Amino acid sequence: MPSACQVLDGRTLATQVRSEVAARVARRCAAGASVPGLAVVLVGEDPASQVYVRHKIAACEQVGMRSLSHRLSAGVSETELLMLIEQLNADPAVHGILVQLPLPAHIDVRRVIGRIAPGKDVDGFHPENLGRLAAGVPGLRPCTPKGCMRLLASAGVDPCGKLAVVVGASTIVGRPMALELLKAEATVLVAHKQTCDLPQLVRQADILVVATGVPGLIRGDWIKPGAVVLDVGITRLADGRLTGDVQFETASARASWITPVPGGVGPMTIACLLENTLEAAEASA
Numbered sequence: 001m002p003s004a005c006q007v008l009d010g011r012t013l014a015t016q017v018r019s020e021v022a023a024r025v026a027r028r029c030a031a032g033a034s035v036p037g038l039a040v041v042l043v044g045e046d047p048a049s050q051v052y053v054r055h056k057i058a059a060c061e062q063v064g065m066r067s068l069s070h071r072l073s074a075g076v077s078e079t080e081l082l083m084l085i086e087q088l089n090a091d092p093a094v095h096g097i098l099v100q101l102p103l104p105a106h107i108d109v110r111r112v113i114g115r116i117a118p119g120k121d122v123d124g125f126h127p128e129n130l131g132r133l134a135a136g137v138p139g140l141r142p143c144t145p146k147g148c149m150r151l152l153a154s155a156g157v158d159p160c161g162k163l164a165v166v167v168g169a170s171t172i173v174g175r176p177m178a179l180e181l182l183k184a185e186a187t188v189l190v191a192h193k194q195t196c197d198l199p200q201l202v203r204q205a206d207i208l209v210v211a212t213g214v215p216g217l218i219r220g221d222w223i224k225p226g227a228v229v230l231d232v233g234i235t236r237l238a239d240g241r242l243t244g245d246v247q248f249e250t251a252s253a254r255a256s257w258i259t260p261v262p263g264g265v266g267p268m269t270i271a272c273l274l275e276n277t278l279e280a281a282e283a284s285a
């Protein structure tokens, strides 16, 4: 890797964000306010989801917040899940609600997300919060795009006037990422499976964000020299290692900044979840 390319270290930045959150939580509690509480709902036994949920719970405890985990069997009915959401909506000790995705196929994800009180939707997936982001007004923001914007700021990269390409258009990452970049006055292109000539699009990007779940999709020789590359994708290989959507070695020969996998965007997602939970608590009382 030439000295021109710098690794954007998500672990270090996430540690900073978490210590800021911990200090704010301590101040809030010392002033007599309630301990911020995050309810994490996990349906089924998916091992990867179980690992993520454990990470989130540990992260909460580390910053002095309370976490309540609700584990439901894979066969739980949608009605039962909606009843749990209503119960958490009504619980004043719960400031944030996170329903781990994906959900089993018999459950309508949009109905479940739509039932979460928007003020407790710390994932920022509720249509009201996505609408606020689209309108550029304050609200709870999806954690991964928020973490990506923090990573850009930490590298001193201002998206204003730059050409940003977002590869992937999911409701949880790609779309809200495009909206964040648009709010920051980038010119934004969004690619997905039907996009013709992905390499040609990627070659123009000053800022490239990739969230497809296709390991190694983006070749290093597609990267514009000096581009800033954020790799959201995480795939576990057969040997247990994690890998991103960007071919890191060759991409880092051309990029000015690049996030590694692991240790890039992922830790920032969790840090922003904690920050959103604190913001939800502060807004509630």
Ligand SMILES: NC(=O)C1=CN([C@@H]2O[C@H](COP(=O)(O)OP(=O)(O)OC[C@H]3O[C@@H](n4cnc5c(N)ncnc54)[C@H](OP(=O)(O)O)[C@@H]3O)[C@@H](O)[C@H]2O)C=CC1
Pocket (backbone or CB within 6 Å): 144, 167, 168, 169, 170, 171, 172, 173, 174, 191, 192, 193, 194, 195, 198, 211, 212, 213, 214, 217, 232, 233, 234, 235, 265, 266, 267, 269
């Ligand atoms: N680091 C983190 O904190 C997080 C990481 N992730 C990871 O990010 C990745 C994406 O997650 P998520 O957004 O939920 O995934 P989804 O499967 O919901 O969305 C993937 C998106 O990528 C597009 N896509 C898939 N294949 C291609 C291709 N060959 N060319 C162009 N576009 C393509 C899809 O297009 P179409 O719309 O046409 O189907 C879709 O828009 C996964 O690896 C996931 O594990 C996710 C969340 C947080």
Ligand SMILES: Nc1nc(=O)c2c([nH]1)NC[C@@H]1CN(c3ccc(C(=O)N[C@@H](CCC(=O)O)C(=O)O)cc3)C=[N+]21
Pocket (backbone or CB within 6 Å): 051, 052, 055, 098, 099, 100, 101, 102, 123, 143, 234, 242, 261, 262, 263, 264, 265, 266, 267, 269, 270
């Ligand atoms: N309602 C909901 N909200 C989510 O935010 C959500 C979700 N469902 N479902 C799954 C995806 C995925 N996701 C990750 C978060 C952190 C890391 C993370 O911390 N990754 C570490 C590595 C972790 C490891 O070693 O396994 C890293 O990249 O360095 C990864 C992935 C959140 N998601």
Ligand SMILES: [Mg+2]
Pocket (backbone or CB within 6 Å): 170
């Ligand atoms: Mg999809």
